[in-house]
Amino acid sequence: MxxxxxxxxxxxxxxxxxxxxxxxxxxxxxxxxAWTDRILYRINPDVEALAGLVSNVSLDQCDYKRSYEYIKQVQGSYRSHMELKSSDHKPVTSQYKIKIRNAIKQLVEIKVVGPWQSKLEGEVSVVYSNGMVPDSYDYLALYEENISDFRSYKTWVYLPTVGDEYRIKNSIQTCRFPSFEVEKNGRFRVAYYSSRMSCLLGLSEPFEIKI
Structure with missing residues (x-):
């Protein structure tokens, strides 16, 4: 481990x-x-994964090695609950304080292009930081404004393959969503999912979609 x-x-x-x-x-x-019930944690992304995505960012700049800056176990909170007797195991719990801050410049910026309407295509532009290269399994997904889970998208589309035949100039890439349908007028966001990092790297500002 x-x-x-x-x-x-x-x-x-x-x-x-x-x-x-x-x-x-x-x-x-x-x-x-035996102590078979345990709680362990790991900072994600780790140093190697982050450095592999952004070639011009050093490990010292990332500084993920000092994980105590980001997550810290609350003293005395890692405990078993011996009073519970409904199993041959005793449950274990722990509490943590998590500090959220930007360690480096945002890797991906998403801008919605023009008005969007249900049952029609939608267009976005993706702006990459220097050194950020999209993976062939990265995708853009459409969510309601208040995202509950990265899997709760309404529709999604893979990023176009990086190559001369696509419009990737000055680290900007355009992408069109296929036609989609929403049930009522509402506010939505487009997010960028990184397959290497297993998380959302970028999120657009909220915008309106009309039926």
Missing amino acids: TDFTEGEITFPPTYKFDFGTDRYDTSEKQRKP
Whole structure:
């Protein structure tokens, strides 16, 4: 489990208990108590992944190595719940403080082109930071203004393959969504999903779509 971090374990083994009791296994097997229930975390993206996407950004600029700046376990919150007896395991919980800030310049900027209307094509332009190269599996997705989950898109489209036959000039790429349908007038956003980073890298300003 390379690069994963875990807080100090101060609670007793959480497995295996006789059902409905606080006694460790008294069956014929008499399993040895163990800490099988654990909570670990890892900063994503890691240094190597970020540096691989942006060639002109050094590891020192990214500074993801100092992960304590971004996520910190609340002291004393990593604990087991020994009072619960509905399983042969005792559940484990932990609380964290997460600091969100821009470590580097935004990698992708998305601009919606012209008015959008349901059942018609929509157009966007994607502006890439220096050194940012789209992957063949990256895609743009249309969401309602308040995104609940990156999978909650209304429609999506792959970025055109990088090449001379496409309009990629000065790190700007245009892309057209196929015709789509929304049920009522509303406010939406277009987001850029990176397959390498497994997350959304860019988000447009909210805009109107009319039926």
